[in-house]
Amino acid sequence: MPGDNPFLDPQRFERRIEPCVVVIFGASGDLAKRKLVPALYRLAYERRLPPGFAILGVSRTPLSDDDFRAKMKESVQKYLENSPFDESLWNEFARGLFYEAGDIGNTASFVELGKRLDAVAAERNTSGNVLFYLSTQPSQYGPAAAGLGKAGLAKQDKGWRRLIIEKPFGHDQQSARELEVSLHEFFAENQLYRIDHYLGKETVQNILAFRFGNPIFEPLWNRNYINHVQITAAESIGVEDRIQYYQDAGALRDMIQNHLLQVMATVTMEPSAVFEATAVRDERAKLLRSIRIWKPEEVMENTVAGQYGPASIAGQNVVGFRQEPKADPKAKTDTFAAATFFVENWRWADVPFYIRTGKRMPKRVTDIAIRFNSVPHSLFKTMSDGEQIETARPNVLVLRIQPEEGISLRFSSKQPGAGMTLRPVSMDFNYGSSFGVRTPAAYETLLLDAMLGDATLYTRQDMVEASWSVVQPILDTWAARADDPFPNYDAGTWGPKASDEMLARRGHTWRVP
Amino acid sequence: MATAVQPEKILKELANLWVDLAKEDSAKSANGVIRACSMTLLIASASEEDAESAAETAAELLRAHPGRAISLRFQTSGESVLESRVFARCWMPYGQRQQLCSEQIEISASMDRLADVYAAVLGITVPDLPVVLWTTTPSLLFRPEFAEMLMLARTVIIDTAKLPDTCLALTRVNELFQQGWRMKDLNWSRLTVWREAIAHVFEHDSWRELIPLIDAVTISHRGTTLSTDVCYMAAWLGARLPAAKIIFINGAENVDEGVQSVSIAAGVRHASVSSSESGRLAIDVDGKQHQVLMPPQTEQALLHEELSIAGRDPIFEQALTGAAKYSGAPNV
Numbered sequence: 001m002p003g004d005n006p007f008l009d010p011q012r013f014e015r016r017i018e019p020c021v022v023v024i025f026g027a028s029g030d031l032a033k034r035k036l037v038p039a040l041y042r043l044a045y046e047r048r049l050p051p052g053f054a055i056l057g058v059s060r061t062p063l064s065d066d067d068f069r070a071k072m073k074e075s076v077q078k079y080l081e082n083s084p085f086d087e088s089l090w091n092e093f094a095r096g097l098f099y100e101a102g103d104i105g106n107t108a109s110f111v112e113l114g115k116r117l118d119a120v121a122a123e124r125n126t127s128g129n130v131l132f133y134l135s136t137q138p139s140q141y142g143p144a145a146a147g148l149g150k151a152g153l154a155k156q157d158k159g160w161r162r163l164i165i166e167k168p169f170g171h172d173q174q175s176a177r178e179l180e181v182s183l184h185e186f187f188a189e190n191q192l193y194r195i196d197h198y199l200g201k202e203t204v205q206n207i208l209a210f211r212f213g214n215p216i217f218e219p220l221w222n223r224n225y226i227n228h229v230q231i232t233a234a235e236s237i238g239v240e241d242r243i244q245y246y247q248d249a250g251a252l253r254d255m256i257q258n259h260l261l262q263v264m265a266t267v268t269m270e271p272s273a274v275f276e277a278t279a280v281r282d283e284r285a286k287l288l289r290s291i292r293i294w295k296p297e298e299v300m301e302n303t304v305a306g307q308y309g310p311a312s313i314a315g316q317n318v319v320g321f322r323q324e325p326k327a328d329p330k331a332k333t334d335t336f337a338a339a340t341f342f343v344e345n346w347r348w349a350d351v352p353f354y355i356r357t358g359k360r361m362p363k364r365v366t367d368i369a370i371r372f373n374s375v376p377h378s379l380f381k382t383m384s385d386g387e388q389i390e391t392a393r394p395n396v397l398v399l400r401i402q403p404e405e406g407i408s409l410r411f412s413s414k415q416p417g418a419g420m421t422l423r424p425v426s427m428d429f430n431y432g433s434s435f436g437v438r439t440p441a442a443y444e445t446l447l448l449d450a451m452l453g454d455a456t457l458y459t460r461q462d463m464v465e466a467s468w469s470v471v472q473p474i475l476d477t478w479a480a481r482a483d484d485p486f487p488n489y490d491a492g493t494w495g496p497k498a499s500d501e502m503l504a505r506r507g508h509t510w511r512v513p
Numbered sequence: 514m515a516t517a518v519q520p521e522k523i524l525k526e527l528a529n530l531w532v533d534l535a536k537e538d539s540a541k542s543a544n545g546v547i548r549a550c551s552m553t554l555l556i557a558s559a560s561e562e563d564a565e566s567a568a569e570t571a572a573e574l575l576r577a578h579p580g581r582a583i584s585l586r587f588q589t590s591g592e593s594v595l596e597s598r599v600f601a602r603c604w605m606p607y608g609q610r611q612q613l614c615s616e617q618i619e620i621s622a623s624m625d626r627l628a629d630v631y632a633a634v635l636g637i638t639v640p641d642l643p644v645v646l647w648t649t650t651p652s653l654l655f656r657p658e659f660a661e662m663l664m665l666a667r668t669v670i671i672d673t674a675k676l677p678d679t680c681l682a683l684t685r686v687n688e689l690f691q692q693g694w695r696m697k698d699l700n701w702s703r704l705t706v707w708r709e710a711i712a713h714v715f716e717h718d719s720w721r722e723l724i725p726l727i728d729a730v731t732i733s734h735r736g737t738t739l740s741t742d743v744c745y746m747a748a749w750l751g752a753r754l755p756a757a758k759i760i761f762i763n764g765a766e767n768v769d770e771g772v773q774s775v776s777i778a779a780g781v782r783h784a785s786v787s788s789s790e791s792g793r794l795a796i797d798v799d800g801k802q803h804q805v806l807m808p809p810q811t812e813q814a815l816l817h818e819e820l821s822i823a824g825r826d827p828i829f830e831q832a833l834t835g836a837a838k839y840s841g842a843p844n845v
């Protein structure tokens with residue numbers, strides 16, 4: 001074997017993607033048109049795609065290659081974010097777009113797909129490398145993997161074969177295991193790329209840069225200095241057209257089981273020795289396995305389920321979840337979920353991590369607030385109504401994921417004028433606008449990484465299992481409730497009262513993001 | 514005409530500027546201006562034309578590399594002058610709601626006032642952040658009185674394509690590098706796309722196996738003497754292909770300066786990369802051809818590439834030290 005390529009210059013050359021075909025199952029669906037194809041087009045715009053590159057769309061709807069190209073052109077023009085559309089580049093890109101009608105439930109479709117793949121590979125010179133993307137309903141992941149496997153399409157004898165799946169990875173612990181068995185029947189773990197688009201967000205990656213690239217914070221990053229952590233992922237919208245899926249899933253499954261536990265792991269994991277897929281994922285997985293699992297009798301005290309009811313928001317009447325079109329009027333869906341977690345290791349023992357997520361909250365925001373301890377001894381008091389009031393407020397470091405990505409630190413400063421009264425001020429770093437350049441969308445980063453074979457930002461099976469172990473007892477206890485507490489918060493508020501009470505039990509309050 | 518430039522005054526003007534900007538902006542929107550800084554960029558020019566085009570380039574560049582730009586305009590003849598002005602460049606980044614502003618300071622001075630300029634700049638560079646000196650008029654680097662200005666920066670950017678004498682250019686850049694400056698040459702950045710195409714040829718195992726057997730590399734270029742990029746290319750290839758003889762040939766006259774094609778041969782195996790019309794590179798590996806689009810090679814794009822490399826650049830350093838020996842090499 002010849003050695004490394006001495007001509008490479010990693011400081012200047014982009015990592016190269018080998019020629020390949022991306023097969024999108026569910027090509028006529030929402031995700032493909034809103035996110036996947038625009039992200040791939042954008043990569044072409046950035047000259048990141050190799051000359052031998054193709055997309056082969058698959059779904060049941062019959063479409064010609066040209067129909068598919070026309071549909072995708074329309075969506076790229078519509079959904080391309082922060083980027084111009086270039087007609088001549090599109091024409092070049094569209095030459096690599098193909099479509100094959102096929103049904104995941106039908107074995108013959110995979111045989112046809114194999115033949116079509118060979119033809120596309122020959123036409124585009126892609127030498128057998130294929131990335132399969134399952135952008136279909138989760139119930140089809142198992143059958144699709146099996147169909148590919150039985151048709152011999154998972155074999156890596158002519159080039160690499162990788163499979164991307166979208167969350168949810170199972171509906172509960174049991175189905176997650178079943179899914180794992182069916183995926184692993186034909187695909188090895190290192191061929192599987194489980195997407196968690198939160199991990200692809202530039203600002204989530206920046207958490208690692210912030211923690212492990214700035215030694216001044218690391219000494220403070222533990223139970224000795226941090227009082228508690230609050231993670232909020234709020235949406236102002238309702239369920240929109242995702243009701244079918246959401247009604248069965250709920251907020252705990254939809255957001256906490258995957259994204260927010262991953263974010264928590266990013267904030268709390270130990271530094272890995274190197275920034276490589278296995279090492280980083282080992283640390284993440286280790287952290288997820290260290291989260292205390294609540295016993296059934298502890299669940300209600302440490303978690304809160306909520307569902308929004310009708311309300312008037314800024315003069316507009318908004319329906320409750322049960323009144324949403326196509327919703328079950330007795331649905332027990334949690335549209336809000338909050339939980340207290342503890343990480344059982346030396347660094348984090350006894351530090352509460354409060355996570356909340358919900359729909360129809362006052363605003364769309366995702367952030368992580370790290371609340372440091374109060375001053376050990378107060379010097380700066382002021383008298384009010386015969387009472388001594390401490391004016392130094394605890395420091396809070398906020399890592400903002402969206403929408404205004406950045407970092408801010410609250411600290412106390414002297415109020416101008418006579419006396420020694422302190423007031424909190426915020427020091428702000430705005431990620432996107434500080435650099436004034438476009439940050440890549442999560443799907444661009446993740447697709448690029450999968451084509452490069454870099455799984456650092458992808459979820460591994462042991463992480464999926466560890467998160468289910470944390471979430472399953474909560475789901476079980478909630479499901480076993482005899483009463484019907486819903487709805488228990490008004491649309492447009494920060495969730496049920498019980499959520500405030502959960503924090504109050506430990507002397508804390510939710511901040512207003 | 515003002516004859517003094519006081520750092521305190523400039524810094525005060527800057528502070529006022531930010532207050533004004535914030536007021537102006539909050540009148541328009543609730544989002545405020547963002548002040549961002551990652552370096553001080555000193556831009557030294559000795560002609561009005563260089564200074565004007567550099568100011569425009571810097572304004573664009575500061576979007577991706579926010580910082581304080583200090584434009585030094587030296588007048589090599591005429592009366593003794595020293596004056597300054599302060600302004601901000603603001604823009605709305607694509608898809609954002611907040612204005613982003615960068616500060617710019619302009620100092621005009623005659624060469625006899627260099628010592629004063631040095632003192633003034635010393636007082637207005639941003640503390641704790643890197644200082645980069647971009648000499649848009651590269652001949653300044655050869656002027657003894659300019660030596661003091663160099664002391665202000667750790668990194669010096671130059672475009673040796675603007676210098677007529679390759680040998681002198683490489684000698685001076687090497688000298689500064691040996692003395693401890695981190696040197697960057699835009700005529701090296703122009704080669705990135707070429708080097709990337711060549712590196713791609715060696716991604717194939719069969720080509721990497723050939724490395725010890727490659728006996729000839731031919732670089733075709735324009736002109737009767739070798740330009741610095743041709744020398745860099747020769748040094749870069751020479752260091753990686755130990756058995757190869759490097760041959761230079763004169764290419765067509767009607768094309769851009771510099772490298773026109775690179776051919777690599779080992780027995781019957783052959784690969785070449787050559788520039789073709791309409792901004793493409795044509796790549797031929799064992800008779801199989803394809804083309805890649807050349808990225809834009811504007812001054813701004815080249816500077817952006819250089820500024821994106823924060824630390825040392827050993828690959829360039831090696832090419833720089835190796836390039837000198839080719840600067841007097843004969844053409845075939």
Ligand SMILES: NC(=O)c1ccc[n+]([C@@H]2O[C@H](COP(=O)([O-])OP(=O)(O)OC[C@H]3O[C@@H](n4cnc5c(N)ncnc54)[C@H](OP(=O)(O)O)[C@@H]3O)[C@@H](O)[C@H]2O)c1
Binds near residue numbers: 030032166
């Ligand atoms: N949309 C989003 O923003 C989003 C965000 C995060 C995760 N996800 C996940 O991404 C996946 C796809 O979501 P989506 O919103 O794109 O769903 P969707 O709009 O319902 O699309 C489903 C796609 O699957 C195809 N399909 C259905 N049955 C098929 C079969 N038997 N054989 C072949 N193709 C079949 C459909 O096309 P035909 O009817 O023509 O077959 C359609 O193209 C889901 O797992 C979802 O949970 C979506």
